Amino acid sequence: MENRLRAARITGVLIIAAVLMVAAETRKEYHFPVGAKASVSVTNPYGPISVKPATGNEVVVTAITHTDKVEIDQSQSGDRVDILSHLLAGADSQSGRVDYEIQVPSDANVTLHSSTGPMRAEKLQGDVNLEGTTAVVEVRDLNNAHVHVRTMEGPVTLTNVRDAHVDITSVSGSVVLTDVTGRFVQVNSASGAIRYDGDFGTGGEYLLTSHSGDIDAVAPGYASVDVTARSVTGQVENDFPLQPKHTPFTVKVGSAFSGTMGKAASSVRLLSFSGKIHFRKR
Amino acid sequence: MTCAEMEHVLPEIMEGVRTADQEAHLQNCRECSGILADLDEIRQRARSLHASEEPSSRVWESISTTLGEWRSETDVIAEQARELQASEEPSPRVWDSIQATLNEWRSEMNEISAEAGVLADSEPSPRVWNSLEIELRKAGLIRRPEPPVASGRSSGWRWAWLAPVAAALLVVGVTLSQRGHAPQGPASVATLPMASLEDQKMLDAVALRAPSMRAVYENNLRRVNAYIRDAEQSVKNDPTDPEAQESLVNAYEQKSMVYEMALDRSLP
Numbered sequence: 001m002e003n004r005l006r007a008a009r010i011t012g013v014l015i016i017a018a019v020l021m022v023a024a025e026t027r028k029e030y031h032f033p034v035g036a037k038a039s040v041s042v043t044n045p046y047g048p049i050s051v052k053p054a055t056g057n058e059v060v061v062t063a064i065t066h067t068d069k070v071e072i073d074q075s076q077s078g079d080r081v082d083i084l085s086h087l088l089a090g091a092d093s094q095s096g097r098v099d100y101e102i103q104v105p106s107d108a109n110v111t112l113h114s115s116t117g118p119m120r121a122e123k124l125q126g127d128v129n130l131e132g133t134t135a136v137v138e139v140r141d142l143n144n145a146h147v148h149v150r151t152m153e154g155p156v157t158l159t160n161v162r163d164a165h166v167d168i169t170s171v172s173g174s175v176v177l178t179d180v181t182g183r184f185v186q187v188n189s190a191s192g193a194i195r196y197d198g199d200f201g202t203g204g205e206y207l208l209t210s211h212s213g214d215i216d217a218v219a220p221g222y223a224s225v226d227v228t229a230r231s232v233t234g235q236v237e238n239d240f241p242l243q244p245k246h247t248p249f250t251v252k253v254g255s256a257f258s259g260t261m262g263k264a265a266s267s268v269r270l271l272s273f274s275g276k277i278h279f280r281k282r
Numbered sequence: 283m284t285c286a287e288m289e290h291v292l293p294e295i296m297e298g299v300r301t302a303d304q305e306a307h308l309q310n311c312r313e314c315s316g317i318l319a320d321l322d323e324i325r326q327r328a329r330s331l332h333a334s335e336e337p338s339s340r341v342w343e344s345i346s347t348t349l350g351e352w353r354s355e356t357d358v359i360a361e362q363a364r365e366l367q368a369s370e371e372p373s374p375r376v377w378d379s380i381q382a383t384l385n386e387w388r389s390e391m392n393e394i395s396a397e398a399g400v401l402a403d404s405e406p407s408p409r410v411w412n413s414l415e416i417e418l419r420k421a422g423l424i425r426r427p428e429p430p431v432a433s434g435r436s437s438g439w440r441w442a443w444l445a446p447v448a449a450a451l452l453v454v455g456v457t458l459s460q461r462g463h464a465p466q467g468p469a470s471v472a473t474l475p476m477a478s479l480e481d482q483k484m485l486d487a488v489a490l491r492a493p494s495m496r497a498v499y500e501n502n503l504r505r506v507n508a509y510i511r512d513a514e515q516s517v518k519n520d521p522t523d524p525e526a527q528e529s530l531v532n533a534y535e536q537k538s539m540v541y542e543m544a545l546d547r548s549l550p
Contacts, residue, residue, distance in 0.1 A: 093494070113546070115495075133543060134498060150539050152502045169539050171502040188532045190505040209532050211509035230525060232516060271525055273512045 025066055030074050030083075032059040037126065038079040040104050043113040045085060047097040051110050051121040051128075054103035062101040069095040117154060155192075163201075174213075189213050193275075197282070199223045202265040209271040217270055218280045224262030229270040229277045231255055239281040283307040286360055288314045296321055355386060481507070484544050502540055509533040 040059055042049050054060055059081050063072045069091035073084040085098040093116060104110060109126040112119045117135020121128050127146040130137050132154050139147055140159040147164050149156050153172040164182040168175055172191045181201030187194050189210040197218040200206055208215050214234075219225070221240075228247065229236050235254060242259025251258060257279075270277050283303045288295075288311070295304060295318060308315045362379060481503050489496040510533040516526035 115492075131543070133495065150543075152498060152540065152543060169535060171505055171536055171540065188535060190502070190509045190533070190536050207528075209529060211505070211512065211529075211533065232512070269525070271529060273509070273516070273529065 025064055028063045028065070028072060030061040030063070030072075032061070032076045032081045033057060034059055034076075034079045034081065034105065034108070036079075036105070036107060038081065038105060038108045039111070040081045040083075040102065040108050041111040041113075042083045042100060042102060043085065044083075044098050044100055045087060045096060045115050046093045047085070047099050047114065048117060049100040049102065049112045049114055049119045051102045051104060051112065051124065053106040053123045057105055058103075059105075059108070060103040064099040066097055067091075067095040070098055072098065153192075200225050200266040200268055204266040206266060206268045207271075208269070210275050211272070212274045213272070214275045215270045215272055215277045216280060217268070217278070218282050220282045222262065224265035225268045226260045226264035226266070227268040227270070227279060228258040229256060229279055231272040231275060231277050233274045234272055235276045237276075237278045237280075240279060285311060285314055289359055292318070292321070296325070478507075484541060488544050499540065499544060503537075506533065506536045506540055509536060 034057055036057075038059065040051075042051075042061075061074065061081075061083055063083075063085075065072070069088050071086040071088065073082075073086045075082045083100070083102075085096065087096045102110075104124070104126075106124055107126050108124070109128075110121060110124065111129040111131075112121070113131050114135045115133045117132045118138065119130050119132060119135050120138045120140075121130065121142070122139070123141045125143050125145055127148070128139060128142065129148045130139070131150045133152045135151060135154040137149055137151060137154055137156045138159075139149070139157070139161060142161045142164060144163045145161070145165075147158065147161060147166045147168075149158075149168045149170070151170045151173045154170070155174045155176070156168055156170055157176045157178075158166065158168075158180050159178045161177075161180045161182070164180070164185075166177075166180060166182055166185040166187075168187045168189075170187075170189050170192050173189075174193045175187050175189060175195070177185070177187070177194075177196045177198065179198045180196070181198060182204055184205050186207045187196075187209070191212045192210065193213045193216070194208045194210055195216045195218070196206070196208060199220055200223050202224060208217065215229075219240075226245070227242065229238070232255070236256055238257045240261055242257065242261060244259050247256075247258045270279065283306070288304065288307055291304060295308075300308075308318065485496055485500055485503070488499045510530070513526065513530040513533040516523065517530050520526055
């Protein structure tokens with residue numbers, strides 16, 4: 001009986017706490033009419049930012065604050081829109097959190113900064129710049145875009161990004177690229193693992209480098225690539241029958257390989273210092 | 283402000299933080315400003331070391347011994363300053379003694395400076411920088427900032443029960459949201475190269491803004507420093523290898539990114 005009373009009391013307390021937390025939420029919506037190729041910048045130290053395409057020539061920002069320790073500063077100058085979560089004294093990662101949902105014209109250039117994230121961008125055709133410390137980064141369904149991502153340890157996922165210029169730098173976060181193609185695709189990691197799953201398109205340059213993280217490149221048998229893989233102290237494995245080619249370095253079995261497949265339409269370089277590299281057949 | 287008080291705050295002043303009082307004292311006191319100039323010179327020399335062999339243990343022992351002696355000297359000065367404070371009219375003997383001690387101290391500084399000059403022909407490895415940093419910390423020349431003072435008790439004590447409950451909810455929420463997103467990388471980050479003096483300054487700056495982020499930055503700096511170290515070694519092994527050069531550029535880009543993030547005041 002006593003236990004049941006205790007459980008009921010705890011449940012009551014949790015419900016009250018949850019109600020108080022919800023009650024403190026404030027939802028604000030801002031509308032900014034813009035022209036073609038507008039620039040939208042959002043800086044949100046704590047909390048998620050999600051960007052999706054809008055139906056018209058308008059930027060719509062929905063911001064949810066949870067306390068009065070943070071304010072939304074917004075400004076528009078021509079086709080440039082700036083949004084900033086302004087932390088007030090005493091704000092921390094909980095009280096300073098703001099949840100953003102942003103809609104932009106699909107050709108807009110978007111720049112997002114968030115320490116904790118997560119940050120998501122989808123179905124856009126403009127340039128996308130994302131920067132975060134521990135923030136999870138997810139980008140999907142982009143066409144003809146320039147995707148620039150910088151994180152310290154937040155994991156990065158790019159899915160279905162076509163004809164793009166991709167430049168990702170992460171110190172220790174993992175990077176996963178699925179169906180990503182473009183003229184230039186670069187991933188630079190210190191200790192995070194890198195995984196690429198796709199056909200490397202045609203005419204592109206792909207450079208995946210990691211200091212100590214593993215690199216896993218998965219491609220179909222029809223992929224057309226000129227591939228070089230080297231790991232200074234780690235292992236290198238290759239599932240494909242490659243045509244040998246000349247290399248400027250000495251190829252040591254098990255730590256490097258180089259060769260071509262098909263018409264060698266794209267250049268692929270996989271470099272690591274101590275990580276394991278596997279060029280895997282899908 | 284007195285010379286004795288100045289002695290106690292020298293480490294902070296070395297870090298570049300000065301109050302108006304301290305600035306005024308330095309303007310008017312040749313002894314203190316001279317000491318500060320000597321210390322700055324040592325730091326400058328230490329930073330400008332570029333070469334290829336680790337200095338002998340003799341040099342380190344010498345620096346360590348000199349720093350230890352210098353510490354003793356400062357203790358003597360502090361003691362004499364306390365005596366001075368206690369007496370209404372200090373005798374000329376006390377003044378002479380302080381003057382003599384300060385002169386000795388300056389001479390010690392010159393010796394350290396000369397030792398640092400010896401290092402100019404050698405190349406410090408990250409381990410060397412680390413050792414230097416440890417010695418400087420032991421000597422009290424560099425310090426971490428004091429932790430912020432906790433704020434007073436909230437008047438809303440009746441709602442104090444909300445805090446643990448909310449905290450529990452948040453912990454559960456954060457744990458659930460972070461599950462599956464654990465950062466990659468070796469568990470033994472602590473074994474990676476220590477941060478340099480410059481890195482330490484940057485970490486201190488991060489800690490001032492967001493104390494919880496210091497560990498994140500430090501761990502990642504260690505990873506980047508390990509990357510730079512190995513990439514440099516690869517280039518040294520084969521200076522004509524374009525991929526080794528590319529790795530080195532990438533490693534430095536990473537370091538540059540970490541510094542830019544740390545200096546970005548819009549983010550914690």
